Amino acid sequence: MPILRATKAPNLINAPQAYVAYHFDQFSRELRVYFNALDNALQALFGPRGGDYLTFSYGSFYDTTDQTAVSTTVAYAITLNTTDISQGVSIASSSQLTFAEAGVYNIQFSIQLSNDSNAPQDIDIWFRKNGVDIANSNSRFGLAQRKGAGDPYHIVGALNFLATVQAADYIQLMWRTSSVDARIKYYVAGTSPTRPAVPSVILTATRVSDVVSDIYA
Helix, strand or coil, rough: CCCCCCCCCCCEEEECCCCCCHHHHHHHHHHHHHHHHHHHHHHHHHCCHHHCCCCCEEEEHHHCCCCCCCCCCCECCCCCEEEEEEEEEEECCCCEECCCCCCEEEEEEEEEEECCCCCEEEEEEEEECCCCEECCCCEEEEECCCCCCCEEEEEEEEEEEEEEECCCCCEEEEEEEEECCCEECCCCCCCCEEEECCCEEEEEEEEEEEECCCCCC
């Protein structure tokens, strides 16, 4: 795989007033070296593996706790306690998805929802930006009644959302429930067969574009 190196314009010599072949050759040689380096860099960047040289901000996070509500009339911030991988995106104050670089980000979540009541329930999940609800960002997930005592109904709520942010902005996932028996649930690793734990929340953010306009400002 070719190596992509940053190019720098050469410090060209000042030519004398009279034509001197040596100075002309040196001038041409410096330009030729520079443009060859520039050609090589552009060929690598626009080649079939050019994306290998590009770096975008990203983050992958999850939570390993049950998240419950004590009131059906209160909005709660969804928390994340573990960073998987990240560059330029981080979690602050347990729930604030914070961005070091401005841009348009694709934010995706997968949330394990559980209902332990004897009646169907709803859970709403929506986005906030810098503490303000983002209009038309809510989703409502319907949960059937529990299957039996100690055997709650469970379903995954998942979607993706594009958000435009400036550097140091933060995004939060918010939720409310129609019953305190409906919650966000974590499941430990299983056996027979061995299988991974089920995070209560998985959240990823990937920068997909520069900022064209802040549509939520």
